[in-house]
Amino acid sequence: MLIQRMTKFLVVYLDSFMYFRPANFIKRLFPYLIWNFSEEDVGRSVFITFDDGPTPEITPWVLDVLDKYDAKATFFCLGKNIELYPEIFQEVVRRGHAVGNHSYSHQKGWGMSLSRYIEDYNFAETFISTNLLRPPYARFTPRQIKVLSERYKIIMWDILTHDYNRAISRKRCLRAVTKNARPGSIIVFHDSKKSEKNLRYALPHALEFLKKEGYQCRRIEQ
Numbered sequence: 392m393l394i395q396r397m398t399k400f401l402v403v404y405l406d407s408f409m410y411f412r413p414a415n416f417i418k419r420l421f422p423y424l425i426w427n428f429s430e431e432d433v434g435r436s437v438f439i440t441f442d443d444g445p446t447p448e449i450t451p452w453v454l455d456v457l458d459k460y461d462a463k464a465t466f467f468c469l470g471k472n473i474e475l476y477p478e479i480f481q482e483v484v485r486r487g488h489a490v491g492n493h494s495y496s497h498q499k500g501w502g503m504s505l506s507r508y509i510e511d512y513n514f515a516e517t518f519i520s521t522n523l524l525r526p527p528y529a530r531f532t533p534r535q536i537k538v539l540s541e542r543y544k545i546i547m548w549d550i551l552t553h554d555y556n557r558a559i560s561r562k563r564c565l566r567a568v569t570k571n572a573r574p575g576s577i578i579v580f581h582d583s584k585k586s587e588k589n590l591r592y593a594l595p596h597a598l599e600f601l602k603k604e605g606y607q608c609r610r611i612e613q
């Protein structure tokens with residue numbers, strides 16, 4: 392119980408400091424999570440990720456923008472959206488991007504039994520085969536995440552653009568990238584309707600910035 396409360400506190404803490412790198416003590420508390428890669432391993436690369444798709448109004452546009460900048464990315468897809476739009480999902484794979492499991496129905500782990508929580512990822516596997524996973528909302532218990540880590544690489548982030556938040560300006564979304572990108576960064580965008588306004592501005596500008604700064608945008612290897 393105490394551990395659960397501590398976890399909730401820490402994740403809320405993490406949320407409030409969204410533009411900053413997670414503190415080392417948080418990283419130590421969740422050793423199963425990948426927040427970024429080391430420059431030693433990946434050189435001057437960054438890893439752009441997209442959550443919550445595929446979405447017919449957004450994902451095909453995202454794929455074209457990525458192609459324009461010769462960038463590869465990783466898409467953490469929802470099983471329910473792959474079920475609805477299998478041809479868009481296939482196109483993501485065909486264009487050479489990586490895909491990860493973002494669960495079937497986008498539940499928060501808190502207050503959910505271990506078996507129900509895991510079941511949501513298992514069901515997504517009906518539609519996607521991958522060893523990459525990102526938990527929705529970063530709301531999970533240490534036990535849930537430990538069980539998932541036995542089968543998956545769990546990919547978090549060090550740069551959250553908050554593109555889905557309509558109260559945040561599109562320039563602020565872009566600034567999250569331009570101020571914080573460094574070799575090995577994992578950046579979160581969303582290919583969802585909610586993010587459309589911010590994404591259509593921030594994504595091409597971020598790619599332009601990263602290119603100018605000599606970064607290579609790579610997919611996370613499965």
Ligand SMILES: [Zn+2]
Nearest residue numbers: 442443527528
């Ligand atoms: Zn999500």
